Amino acid sequence: MINAFSTLFLVLLLVSSLFKIILAGRHISFIQSKRANVPDAFKENISLESHQKAADYTVSKVKLSFVALFVDILLILFLTFGGGIKAIDSFTLSFTTDPINQGVIFLALLFLVTSIFDLPIGVYRTFVIEVRYGFNKTTVGTWISDLLKNLIVATIIGLPLIWAIIFFMEIMGNQWWIYVWILLMVFMGFIQFIGPTYIAPLFNKFTPMEDSELKVRVEQLLSKCGFSSNGLFIMDGSKRSSHGNAYFTGFGNNKRIVFFDTLLERLGISEIEAVLAHELGHFRLNHVIKRLLLVSFGSVVFLAILGVLKNQDWFYLGLNVNPATNNGVALGLFFIIVPVFTFMLQPILSKMSRGHEFEADEYASRHAPAKDLVSALVKLYNDNASTLTPDPLYSAWYDSHPSASARIARLEKPN
Numbered sequence: 010m011i012n013a014f015s016t017l018f019l020v021l022l023l024v025s026s027l028f029k030i031i032l033a034g035r036h037i038s039f040i041q042s043k044r045a046n047v048p049d050a051f052k053e054n055i056s057l058e059s060h061q062k063a064a065d066y067t068v069s070k071v072k073l074s075f076v077a078l079f080v081d082i083l084l085i086l087f088l089t090f091g092g093g094i095k096a097i098d099s100f101t102l103s104f105t106t107d108p109i110n111q112g113v114i115f116l117a118l119l120f121l122v123t124s125i126f127d128l129p130i131g132v133y134r135t136f137v138i139e140v141r142y143g144f145n146k147t148t149v150g151t152w153i154s155d156l157l158k159n160l161i162v163a164t165i166i167g168l169p170l171i172w173a174i175i176f177f178m179e180i181m182g183n184q185w186w187i188y189v190w191i192l193l194m195v196f197m198g199f200i201q202f203i204g205p206t207y208i209a210p211l212f213n214k215f216t217p218m219e220d221s222e223l224k225v226r227v228e229q230l231l232s233k234c235g236f237s238s239n240g241l242f243i244m245d246g247s248k249r250s251s252h253g254n255a256y257f258t259g260f261g262n263n264k265r266i267v268f269f270d271t272l273l274e275r276l277g278i279s280e281i282e283a284v285l286a287h288e289l290g291h292f293r294l295n296h297v298i299k300r301l302l303l304v305s306f307g308s309v310v311f312l313a314i315l316g317v318l319k320n321q322d323w324f325y326l327g328l329n330v331n332p333a334t335n336n337g338v339a340l341g342l343f344f345i346i347v348p349v350f351t352f353m354l355q356p357i358l359s360k361m362s363r364g365h366e367f368e369a370d371e372y373a374s375r376h377a378p379a380k381d382l383v384s385a386l387v388k389l390y391n392d393n394a395s396t397l398t399p400d401p402l403y404s405a406w407y408d409s410h411p412s413a414s415a416r417i418a419r420l421e422k423p424n
Contacts, residue, residue: 014327039400112337290372
């Protein structure tokens with residue numbers, strides 16, 4: 010049944026898809042036009058060969074995004090106008106008459122279907138593109154093991170959460186979304202607490218940093234920045250990739266700082282200290298809290314919207330779905346189509362994230378020499394084959410981090 014909502018949805022799907030294609034096409038053309046020469050600011054530290062590798066690597070990933078976009082469009086249309094959700098819903102009804110269990114089974118099957126659609130893209134990215142450019146260290150055995158572990162964790166943690174959400178939707182009347190929002194906030198805190206200690210070690214080995222000059226320097230920096238943690242750890246990132254990184258995770262007394270072994274192999278002690286100062290900047294400037302508040306606000310808004318839509322027949326009929334036989338259908342349908350309606354928010358979120366990165370860089374420059382952070386950034390951009398010449402519009406729309414030239418220019422600018 011085609012109605013006004015059907016038309017709006019299809020128009021937005023078409024417009025957002027075309028815009029994504031235009032942005033990706035611009036990005037590829039811009040990078041290729043700059044491929045022949047290393048930008049002046051990087052000529053002393055990055056070879057033409059490395060610059061061209063980064064350009065080709067980025068172009069390969071963007072070309073794969075075209076395929077991923079096509080798959081996403083097919084999946085959305087299959088699940089809605091193609092009758093996919095109707096079919097899954099009918100199949101679910103054959104298992105049980107309990108509406109809560111129906112909702113849980115429906116969402117589990119929907120997750121399985123969408124995962125199957127996404128799987129080939131992930132396989133190609135890992136075992137073709139990452140291999141082609143020398144980054145992949147993941148064996149087939151590790152990949153399968155990760156897949157199974159993710160499935161087990163999702164089952165153990167995800168299914169009870171889904172059951173609780175559907176339960177609240179069933180029994181809490183029109184105000185159910187408030188209770189679900191509270192549940193999700195508690196769940197987020199729970200995951201932040203158990204993730205570093207119980208979930209992450211299922212996938213990687215975390216070794217306490219041994220006593221060394223690096224550990225002394227890091228602890229001195231932590232003390233200077235007023236940061237307490239539950240330990241310094243080295244993660245075997247090289248098990249899966251040669252990309253390097255560092256991060257802190259958890260909260261309260263469960264915070265821990267993690268360095269990829271690949272990062273420690275490539276950077277000097279002063280450079281590692283500068284990178285850590287940047288990460289600590291995110292903490293001291295409350296970026297983590299601000300992002301959690303944004304997620305919290307977004308969650309309550311979207312749940313409130315769903316609270317209205319789930320009782321409207323036009324919401325379902327306009328997308329060729331039977332009015333909800335269980336609340337799982339309402340929940341699943343809503344989160345399938347939400348990205349189509351929120352695409353225009355992407356540049357706002359990206360700009361906010363880039364602003365946080367600039368702020369963290371500035372904080373780092375007050376607690377470690379700026380030249381060390383510049384040196385570390387150049388090495389990381391080079392080692393990770395991050396393009397030095399992104400298309401400005403594409404970067405403004407998508408990139409969570411400023412371009413290398415913008416970050417380094419700010420760091421080198423006299424105070």
